[in-house]
Amino acid sequence: MTADEAAALIQNADIVGFSGFTPAGAAKEIPTAIARRATAEHADGRDFKIGVVTGASTGDSLDGELARAHAVLFRTPYQSDHSLRAAINKGETKFFDMHLSVLPQQARYGFLGKIKYAVLEAAAVSDDGEIVLTTSVGATNTFCGVADQILIELNQRHPAELHGLHDIYQPLDPPHRREIPVYTCSDRIGSPTLKVDPAKIAGIVLTNRADEVGSFKETDAVTAQIGENVARFLADELIAGRIPPGFLPVQSGVGNIANAVLGALGANPNIPPFSMYSEVIQDSVIGLMQCGEITFASATSLTVSPSILDEIYADLEFFKQRMVLRPQEISNHSEVVRRLG
Amino acid sequence: MTADEAAALIQNADIVGFSGFTPAGAAKEIPTAIARRATAEHADGRDFKIGVVTGASTGDSLDGELARAHAVLFRTPYQSDHSLRAAINKGETKFFDMHLSVLPQQARYGFLGKIKYAVLEAAAVSDDGEIVLTTSVGATNTFCGVADQILIELNQRHPAELHGLHDIYQPLDPPHRREIPVYTCSDRIGSPTLKVDPAKIAGIVLTNRADEVGSFKETDAVTAQIGENVARFLADELIAGRIPPGFLPVQSGVGNIANAVLGALGANPNIPPFSMYSEVIQDSVIGLMQCGEITFASATSLTVSPSILDEIYADLEFFKQRMVLRPQEISNHSEVVRRLG
Known part of the structure; x- marks a missing residue:
């Protein structure tokens, strides 16, 4: 599937949960295509804005492109993009600042509205829905659980050998929650892969784009x-x-x-x-x-x-x-x- | 021991951890006697101020009496007393506002200075140092653990049959802490009594004074x-x-x-x-x-x-x-x- 085909599935007012926590592991191809789609819809005189939920801030091809296309209805839990900030301050985009650790629970509770699509970057995907994530986890596991459909950017810049880097664990919600059994930094309590219902995977887009992380300034x-x-x-x-x-x-x-x-x-x-x-x-x-x-x-x-x-x-x-x-x-x-x- | 005898043990600049969380279970006789002592010391031209640490706010015979006697060097983690507030706003008393749940750990870490005395209200005390607390727990268990000596107000207004109301549990500090195994409101994970080293009990003062809780206004x-x-x-x-x-x-x-x-x-x-x-x-x-x-x-x-x-x-x-x-x-x-x- 191309990114534009993926973007064509997403409708005005849909709420989308994107992978990414900082630019690391953020979706890039599909959000850029959604921005193109929004620009075309607007040119034809139709409304097109989506709810954007991610782990934290993201890269320019997600927050920046969508903001410049006037395509963001609301945004949570955190962002740091110049263009998006301007849209928020103008009142064009609604923004809710939320503690990053409570976002997944609120998504499961439905407090963010119905999340229609999860859009995520992966290093590998198996036929039975086992996904190796790339450079972040964020809230991707929860978005995949609550979304009706899943769109994957399979990014060949990241080796499938990342398998084993991640530890995917999601607690039950109250009143069924038990302790989170992490007692030292290195404790592993979950699965190395994100397991999703393969029937929910609506398409896979191939890409090779790098994370949009800028270099740090040298220590002065x-x-x-x-x-x-x-x-x-x-x-x-x-x-x-x-x-x-x-x-x-x-x-x-x-x-x-x-x-x-x-x-x-x-x-x-x-x-x-x-x-x-x-x-x-x-x-x-x-x-x-x-x-x-x-x-x-x-x-x-x-x-x-x-x-x-x-x-x-x-x-x-x-x-x-x-x-x-x-x-x-x-x-x-x-x-x-x-x-x- | 009389309250004045207990107060005579406490020296200028000592740091004292008092029982009480709101006026419930707050020490009353000994703080009042410390206030009398401070007034007498000041009349003789000597400095006399103590560090006051409790669970939260307390009753007038603790925060109020000590503040009016100009006897409070510093106060943490929380207070709501009129006289003490005036002393804090004048700069006479130093105050640090702290999340109530982190106070005990900070006391154990020594961040509040060396706590010399724990002064607490009890419904019963056994010879081997098992104490039945009264209408609050607060940080009393931690104060008894870190203090050099313990002074008890045995308050006969509270029946010894309160045994079983309390659940005294203190987690280990990092890096040794495990989960706090409370999964429903009614889970009991500790001991019904507060166990202290009986050798640290410096005296017991008998009293019959009620908690200084005001009546609520009727709902309007x-x-x-x-x-x-x-x-x-x-x-x-x-x-x-x-x-x-x-x-x-x-x-x-x-x-x-x-x-x-x-x-x-x-x-x-x-x-x-x-x-x-x-x-x-x-x-x-x-x-x-x-x-x-x-x-x-x-x-x-x-x-x-x-x-x-x-x-x-x-x-x-x-x-x-x-x-x-x-x-x-x-x-x-x-x-x-x-x-x-």
Whole structure:
């Protein structure tokens, strides 16, 4: 199926759940085709806007293209795109800011309306509906569960050997929920593949487009000093006995400063090798894994520069032993975060 | 020991952890005596101020008396006393507002400084250090664990038959924490008594003073309408299938409006009997338990009017089967709240 054929299935006012958490693993071909379709419909004088739900922010070919085509009816739970922000501020697009870990439950409850399509990027798909995801999980598993139909972008830039990187686990909703049995960053509690009803797969679009992750700025004097200060503070707390001798898992934010802080933590001789329970794995984590400073990283997305992703794919077995990508319902869940420290 | 003898043990700048979550179960005799002591010390030209840590707000004989005696160096995690608020706003008392469920862990970590004394109200104390608490748990268990010494107000207004009302459970700190195994409001996971090292008990003060809980205002036309609206909204959600047929546990706030809402929920024929996972059990819960509309209530304090408390104590076996008081670390924990719904 072509992306335009896939886009032709989607009707005005449909609500679509897209893969992606940051540009990592975000759908690209189909949203771009939906934007083209919206432009054509508008030129013919017809309404065409869809509800856009994803894991978090996405890349330009999703949030940017759809916003510039005036094709976004509403958007949740989070975005950071220039064009989309303008549409939201003009009141053209409704936006609801939501805690990322509660989005999947709200989608299952139907609070976002009926999700008609799940559009996702995959590294591999089997005939019986087992999908290997790419560089993020986000809320893709939930969207596939609640959607009537599933459209897949099979992206050949990502090797099928990503099988084993992901841990797909979805808790039952209250009042049937049990504990989320993650006790260390590296615990695996689910399945390496996303299992969907193969009858719901409406089409597969082949592509080779890279994640739209920009390169990080090099650490400068200011961010280096921030990183230095945070690392020294934590090292001092460790020496004072207020952090256990084994250190505790780190949750880092996203961006140039978080990148600099992680670098400084890795370089500080008073901080032992540590693990991460975070939502995003960034560039600096990879270098620290290679030199053994980071022993394990759990996240929902692998948001790294193109050249770093190439490095990872060139040594995939090494990195698969040291990272896991989880649904954002687990990576960002207060239960696990409070438990780990 | 008299309260003044107990107060004489406490020195300027000591940090004291008091029982109490709202006025329920708050220490009364010893804080009042500490306030007297502070006034006398100040009259003699000496400094005398203590750090005051409790579960939440307390009664006038704790926060009010100590504030008016200019005896509070700092206060955390929450207060609602008129005199203390004035001292905080003047800068005389330092105040830190903290999520109530994280306070115990921060006390164990030492982030509040060294807690020298735990001062608590008890309904019974055994020779081997098993304590039956009164109308709240709050952070009392943690204060007893971290304090050097323990001072007890044995309050004969509360029957020793309260044994079995409480469920004392304290999780291990990260990285050793496991799940908190509460899956329904009525699950009991700990001990009915608070077990302390008997060697740490520095004294016991006998008292008979009632909790300083004011009576609620009667529901008026406005609060009744608010209650009515909330109950109708929830009943409609139930009918629409967005709340499971068995309903979900309710978490109510504190005050006249929460009281009115609970009353309206109980009176609405479309809402089935329900359970509560909350921090405070208020007056209206008791009537709804008697008529079977509330099947179980879990909280950290029983903050009811004096006449309602008499009613509960007159039929204690009935109510002990329908309520549990937990440490605030459990009643207010995001893990359990997210799990229950």
